[in-house]
Amino acid sequence: MLKKPTTVFVYLLGAYVLIQFLWWGYHLIDLTRSAHHADNSIAKRIVMIIGEGTVFLILLLFGLWKIKRSIKKEIQVARQxxxxxxxxxxxxxxxxxxxxxxxxxxxxxxxxxxxxxxxxxxxxxxxxxxxxxxxxxxxxxxxxQQAMPRLITSVSLKTFLANLISIQEKRFPVTLHMHEFEDIYLETDPQILTYILNNLIENAYKYGYTDQGVDITVAKDEFYVSIQVRDYGKGIPPDLQDLLFKKFNRLENEETRTTKGTGLGLFIARESARTLGGNLSLMKVDGPGACFEIQMPYDK
The missing domain is CATH 1.10.287.130 (Signal transduction histidine kinase, dimerisation/phosphotransfer (DHp) domain)
Structure with missing residues (x-):
């Protein structure tokens, strides 16, 4: 079913087509009756009809493009x-x-x-x-609905990550390597940040875990703290990367997949990061694996 804006556009385009044909019909009949008038008058009428026909063709092509795009979106939503x-x-x-x-x-x-x-x-x-x-x-x-509650507090990032790694290594048979960094205090919601990192670590374990383990790297610039979570598995195919943060999308076939999940994890993780004023993205890496980066604002 087409969305309401597209439906309205289709109706308006259809009405325009009908009116335009009636208008052209009137001018052609009138032009025939006025054939005895001066050639200059007839030429003006012809130019007017050609001009309106060109506008009509452009609008018609634009309408067909809009309809095609809307149908494509509806198919994508249906698949999701x-x-x-x-x-x-x-x-x-x-x-x-x-x-x-x-x-x-x-x-x-x-x-x-x-x-x-x-x-x-x-x-x-x-x-x-x-x-x-x-x-x-x-x-x-x-x-x-932008109704996610937040409880902002000051967090020592080094202590926070150490505790999180300890818990995750008990949940999964995974080795997490946290590279040394100068401690940073973030004004953030620890529960939301925990969910984001838990999701990234769990995904690294399920889809990309190897004997090299998972690296967690922290860096900062003038405005942002960067937390990177990298695995060394098979990585994510380029043609599927655009789907990573969309709802209900999974890289495996739902009917044959072996890993657990709903396809909501990365969508929630990115939107949660944005709720905290930051962002979550997939980074380009040299070599195998996938690397996700969380960027969070901080006060020096």
Whole structure:
């Protein structure tokens, strides 16, 4: 279905075409009746018709271009929605099915206390995964409506990154290398910044992790602090890089993919960085892998 502005434009263009044909018809009939008039008068009429015809052709071509672009956007949105439905369906079914299985096992079998606690913990983990999925969708909606709450506080970047790395290395079997840098104090929301970096580290682990680990580099200039997260995997194909920060887009086929995710992570990460006054972008690197850079403003 065409968007409202395009629909209005199509109706106006159609009305213009109809009126223009009626106008030309009138002039052609009048021109025929006035054939006995001076050649100069007829020449002026012909020039006028040619001029209006040229304008009509330009508007018609412009209208066709607008319609084509609108249809292309609608197809892209439809694909995104299809990706989202496939992704969310997969992400919802997996923890629900696992939780149901764990609880049915506890209900139907007489298990010792240790085994029961193990299955209960697994059910809780799947419940937390489901809660995180719902929170991602809500966060994406809040960011789109520019209604993301912020709690700004002063943060020691060196301490912040050290704590974050410690937690991430417990979550994933990943080696994180933080290069030395002079400590910087940021006025930021630690929770939002944590989400951005967690997302980048998790993506580096899922899509680009090798024995070289993941590098975290901090630099600064006169106005901005730069935090770079780089892996040494296969990298991101150039033809897919424009899709990275769009909603519901994943580099894998939704029907055959093996990694978890909804296609919202990088969209939320970039919009979160912008909420904090900064930005998130993909950097060009020499050699293998991918490098994402967060730029954040700071006061010296």
């Amino acid at each position: 929605q299809n990706n989202f439905m496939l992704s969310v369906t997969h992400e919802l079914k997996t923890p629900l099915a696992a939780t149901k299985l764990y609880l049915q096992t506890i209900q139907k079998h007489k298990l010792n206390e240790e085994k029961q606690q193990e299955l209960i913990q697994k059910a809780l983990d799947e419940s937390n995964r489901l809660e995180n999925l719902v929170e991602q969708i809500l966060t994406a909606s809040r960011l789109e």
